[in-house]
Amino acid sequence: MVKQCWILPSVSHPEDLAIVSGKAKELQLIGREAKMNSKKLIRSLESNGYSVTYFERKASAVDYLNNEIDQKTVGFGDSGTLVEMKLFEILGEHNSVVDPQHCGENESFLEVAKKCLATEVFLTSVNAVSETGELVNIDGTGNRIAGSLFGHKKVYFVIGVNKLTATLEDAIWRAKNIAAPLNARRLGIRTPCAHKGNRCYDCSSPERICNGLMIYYKKMSNIEVEVILVDEALGL
Numbered sequence: 001m002v003k004q005c006w007i008l009p010s011v012s013h014p015e016d017l018a019i020v021s022g023k024a025k026e027l028q029l030i031g032r033e034a035k036m037n038s039k040k041l042i043r044s045l046e047s048n049g050y051s052v053t054y055f056e057r058k059a060s061a062v063d064y065l066n067n068e069i070d071q072k073t074v075g076f077g078d079s080g081t082l083v084e085m086k087l088f089e090i091l092g093e094h095n096s097v098v099d100p101q102h103c104g105e106n107e108s109f110l111e112v113a114k115k116c117l118a119t120e121v122f123l124t125s126v127n128a129v130s131e132t133g134e135l136v137n138i139d140g141t142g143n144r145i146a147g148s149l150f151g152h153k154k155v156y157f158v159i160g161v162n163k164l165t166a167t168l169e170d171a172i173w174r175a176k177n178i179a180a181p182l183n184a185r186r187l188g189i190r191t192p193c194a195h196k197g198n199r200c201y202d203c204s205s206p207e208r209i210c211n212g213l214m215i216y217y218k219k220m221s222n223i224e225v226e227v228i229l230v231d232e233a234l235g236l
């Protein structure tokens, strides 16, 4: 039996959460118009060393991953995107899957997160991707960033269109001011961003979830990395 040890009240997407700054609206607009820019994004990511597979629909991306990943040990970097795609359940039918968002009866988040670092395949998402081909993630515990960098045979980044920004600067801004506050609110932690929900306050809260910021300028050496782009909003 598994329990969801990390997911708290769910939220859908930024537009549902009254994030009202002009910058946020601008970035949401870029996300919605990303279909027009997907060719540029794919070119940028490929020139940064990634293999890229693009899907118009989430269901097609799920089918693809379900065919690609078979009889493997699979770790997840806890991600709302993967939860929305139900990949824990689907891949779990023919793989050995560990996910910090689905802990066993007597397992803690940290125990499961450590197991995820020693699998053949690792799946996660990012907080933002720029049209110029950089990926950005903010992490509190470090399991998501650590798992995405080293030690696996293959890493998949699964990214919905809502994460797309024009520049690296915008991607960092989105990670800090949209993704992190939404995550804080989802987790129900005591931070000013979770309370107000509109931006990062660079807090000193003991429950702060922004302890490291990772910019993936290019694919890490000696590891296979595939970016799965989905032209639907996924995750935060």
Ligand code: SF4
Residues within 6 Å of the ligand: 176, 180, 181, 184, 191, 192, 193, 194, 199, 200, 201, 202, 203, 204, 205, 207, 208, 209, 210
């Ligand atoms: S640094 Fe603090 S206020 Fe800013 S997004 Fe992270 S948790 Fe929220």
